Amino acid sequence: MPTLTRHLLHAGGIALWFMLLALPLLAVRVDTLHNVVEWRWGNLLWVGAGAFVLTLLWRSMAAWRQRPSKEPAALATAAGRLLDEPRLYRPAVGLLLGAALLLPWLVDTYQTNIMGLALIFVVLGLGLNITVGLAGLLDLGYIAFFAVGAYCYALLNTRFGLGFWACLPLGGLAGAVCGLLLGFPILRLRGDYLAIVTLGFGSIARIVIENWENVTGGAQGIAGVARPGLFGLELSLAGMTIYLYYLLLALVAVTAFVTRRLQHSRIGRAWVALREDEIACAAMGVDVARTKLSAYAFGAFWAGLVGVIFAARNTYINPNSFTFMESALVLSIVVLGGMGSIVGVVLAALVLVLLPEYLRAVAEYRMLVFGAVMVLMMIIRPQGLIIARRKRYRAREAA
Amino acid sequence: MDALLDIRGVIMDFGGLRAVDGVSLQVFPGEIVALIGPNGAGKTTLFNCMTGIYRPSGGEIRIDPTGKAGRRIDGLPPHRITALGLARTFQNIRLFNGMTALENVMLGHHCRTTTGLLGAIVHGPAARRQEQATIAAAYAMLERVGLAPYADEVAGNLSYGAQRRLEIARALATAPSLLLLDEPAAGMNPQETFELDELIVRIRDEHKVAILLIEHDMRLVMNISDRIYVLEYGKSIACGTPLEIRGNPRVIEAYLGEDGHA
Numbered sequence: 001m002p003t004l005t006r007h008l009l010h011a012g013g014i015a016l017w018f019m020l021l022a023l024p025l026l027a028v029r030v031d032t033l034h035n036v037v038e039w040r041w042g043n044l045l046w047v048g049a050g051a052f053v054l055t056l057l058w059r060s061m062a063a064w065r066q067r068p069s070k071e072p073a074a075l076a077t078a079a080g081r082l083l084d085e086p087r088l089y090r091p092a093v094g095l096l097l098g099a100a101l102l103l104p105w106l107v108d109t110y111q112t113n114i115m116g117l118a119l120i121f122v123v124l125g126l127g128l129n130i131t132v133g134l135a136g137l138l139d140l141g142y143i144a145f146f147a148v149g150a151y152c153y154a155l156l157n158t159r160f161g162l163g164f165w166a167c168l169p170l171g172g173l174a175g176a177v178c179g180l181l182l183g184f185p186i187l188r189l190r191g192d193y194l195a196i197v198t199l200g201f202g203s204i205a206r207i208v209i210e211n212w213e214n215v216t217g218g219a220q221g222i223a224g225v226a227r228p229g230l231f232g233l234e235l236s237l238a239g240m241t242i243y244l245y246y247l248l249l250a251l252v253a254v255t256a257f258v259t260r261r262l263q264h265s266r267i268g269r270a271w272v273a274l275r276e277d278e279i280a281c282a283a284m285g286v287d288v289a290r291t292k293l294s295a296y297a298f299g300a301f302w303a304g305l306v307g308v309i310f311a312a313r314n315t316y317i318n319p320n321s322f323t324f325m326e327s328a329l330v331l332s333i334v335v336l337g338g339m340g341s342i343v344g345v346v347l348a349a350l351v352l353v354l355l356p357e358y359l360r361a362v363a364e365y366r367m368l369v370f371g372a373v374m375v376l377m378m379i380i381r382p383q384g385l386i387i388a389r390r391k392r393y394r395a396r397e398a399a
Numbered sequence: 400m401d402a403l404l405d406i407r408g409v410i411m412d413f414g415g416l417r418a419v420d421g422v423s424l425q426v427f428p429g430e431i432v433a434l435i436g437p438n439g440a441g442k443t444t445l446f447n448c449m450t451g452i453y454r455p456s457g458g459e460i461r462i463d464p465t466g467k468a469g470r471r472i473d474g475l476p477p478h479r480i481t482a483l484g485l486a487r488t489f490q491n492i493r494l495f496n497g498m499t500a501l502e503n504v505m506l507g508h509h510c511r512t513t514t515g516l517l518g519a520i521v522h523g524p525a526a527r528r529q530e531q532a533t534i535a536a537a538y539a540m541l542e543r544v545g546l547a548p549y550a551d552e553v554a555g556n557l558s559y560g561a562q563r564r565l566e567i568a569r570a571l572a573t574a575p576s577l578l579l580l581d582e583p584a585a586g587m588n589p590q591e592t593f594e595l596d597e598l599i600v601r602i603r604d605e606h607k608v609a610i611l612l613i614e615h616d617m618r619l620v621m622n623i624s625d626r627i628y629v630l631e632y633g634k635s636i637a638c639g640t641p642l643e644i645r646g647n648p649r650v651i652e653a654y655l656g657e658d659g660h661a
Contacts, residue, residue, distance in 0.1 A: 258520050261519055261520050261522055262516070262519050262520060265514060265519030265522075265526075265530070266508075266509060266512055266514045266519060266529075266530075266533075267514070267515070267516055267519050268519070269498070269502055269505060269506050269509070270506065270509055272495065272497065272498060272502075273495045273498065273506050275497075276494075276495035276496055276497050276498065277493045277494070277495055277496075279452065279489075279493060280489065280493035280494070280495065281495075281506075282451075282452075282476070282477035282478055283450055283452070283477050283481060283486075283487055283489075283493075284481060284486075284506055284507050284509060284510075284569060284570075284573060285478045285481035285482055285486075285507070285509050285510025285511075285573050286478055286506070286509050286510070287476075287478045288476075288477075288478065289476075294516060298516065390497070390498055390499045390502060390551075390553065391502075392499070392551045393501055393502075393505075393534045393537075393538075393550075
């Protein structure tokens with residue numbers, strides 16, 4: 001087959017080229033002790049073989065993408081129909097929720113703990129999804145609101161002895177207020193400028209926490225934060241892990257439910273319209289400033305809320321949990337999941353948080369594999385895992 | 400009768416450039432008024448001043464939907480002006496491309512509905528009723544402009560003519576008393592333009608709105624306008640009925656050309 005030979009020749013050429021490039025680095029080693037040059041041809045062979053296989057893989061994937069096959073489209077429509085049809089998705093959601101409820105009894109404490117961490121990022125992803133996915137307002141410092149919630153509880157608890165349940169709404173409110181505060185100065189910014197300012201805000205928040213030592217404890221953080229109570233019961237460590245898991249699961253459910261309600265409401269439509277065209281949105285009678293502020297505040301609210309749980313779960317917080325890397329991770333969750341899609345964001349959060357955890361087996365390569373998975377995703381599905389679909393409204397004749 | 404829209408001596412400067420230079424213009428209830436002139440005469444800039452996208456450097460713009468008391472609108476933010484009864488379409492179509500046609504029109508109801516954050520989350524009977532009313536009204540509006548079969552179609556996928564009509568439907572959903580159309584026939588084929596004539600007149604009659612339109616298609620302008628204003632280099636050079644404008648030597652020189660009575 002001529003195409004096959006062409007593929008093989010191409011891959012062979014690339015392999016040779018890579019071997020040539022790698023020659024001085026990987027094959028030649030000057031042993032200065034014995035004044036000899038060591039030739040490690042084995043290494044070179046590995047590079048060649050690797051480049052050959054990867055090139056073939058890459059080319060076959062490119063060919064697969066160009067193939068006018070109907071299969072992926074059919075699959076996408078089937079998935080879309082599943083998400084559209086209440087009779088189909090309701091049992092599916094129920095089934096998933098049931099599985100999630102059973103999970104802690106089927107796996108050990110370590111797994112439950114990791115799932116809890118993943119759920120934290122699910123809530124963060126859903127929160128940022130409101131700001132970035134729905135309203136289209138980029139926020140590179142989102143983790144700052146998470147920090148606000150966490151420090152809000154840690155401080156109120158260790159200094160004033162306030163309980164978890166009293167602090168939960170307070171943390172959310174503190175997050176929302178900070179969202180408003182960030183929103184005001186950047187109402188008129190767009191695109192790159194918005195990215196710069198939000199990035200700056202995220203950094204400022206962390207630097208303030210790091211340096212305001214007599215309040216936040218600086219880099220040492222705050223230790224001895226109380227775990228959430230359960231009607232005064234004493235829980236074992238395993239019990240507490242399961243309890244926190246359920247707490248987070250409930251928060252995920254609430255967040256998803258509320259986002260869904262909002263998405264297809266007057267407010268949600270205004271958010272999406274703002275994302276699509278700001279000038280037209282204003283001309284259609286939408287108060288752009290208010291809509292933007294509400295999107296920032298509401299997105300930040302969830303981060304504050306889950307921040308409280310984060311502090312209670314770890315019993316110790318320090319500024320290292322709130323770096324730009326975390327903001328970037330949450331943003332990748334939203335982008336990878338598909339802007340504005342709730343199911344997509346949940347899936348992406350699980351993948352992006354759990355993947356590095358389970359890749360610990362391949363230790364030092366795990367971030368490499370993680371990166372490769374991200375790149376592959378962007379090639380195969382650049383719009384994200386699940387494409388957000390617009391709701392179809394039915395006009396009732398009687399109305 | 401009091402003017403619905405009363406523009407007096409509006410000036411718009413961009414740095415050293417005076418794009419609109421002391422234009423005065425009135426639109427009375429139930430009128431169809433056209434604004435014509437060469438490219439760059441300041442027609443769209445005047446629209447942007449009226450709808451709050453620009454803040455005029457001078458002059459006054461008043462709107463009087465009830466016929467009782469005029470209200471100054473120059474300098475108000477766009478959404479307030481829309482709430483006061485001024486709606487517009489755009490020269491280069493600005494639909495919400497990712498939303499369905501129906502949702503586009505539903506968004507037009509935004510300033511006439513009240514459901515807030517909490518109301519949307521709780522989704523109580525009042526919110527439900529309002530949502531259903533919005534859906535029904537938006538659907539009826541789509542039917543009126545002939546887009547009902549495309550209600551669930553994403554706006555960006557509609558044909559050009561359909562997108563223009565959808566923009567009109569979306570603007571009408573804000574329940575305006577004056578509708579501003581910025582080149583509604585641009586890019587339409589002759590058949591679509593022909594249907595647009597009829598649509599604009601029908602909208603005026605059915606919705607009891609006055610219409611102010613910018614248009615280069617002289618057949619359309621001469622057919623449906625009650626009065627015409629002509630702009631050149633930011634100045635108003637003529638105003639009158641289609642017949643008067645067609646015979647005005649200055650307008651012929653500036654814009655229509657010798658055989659411009661098409």
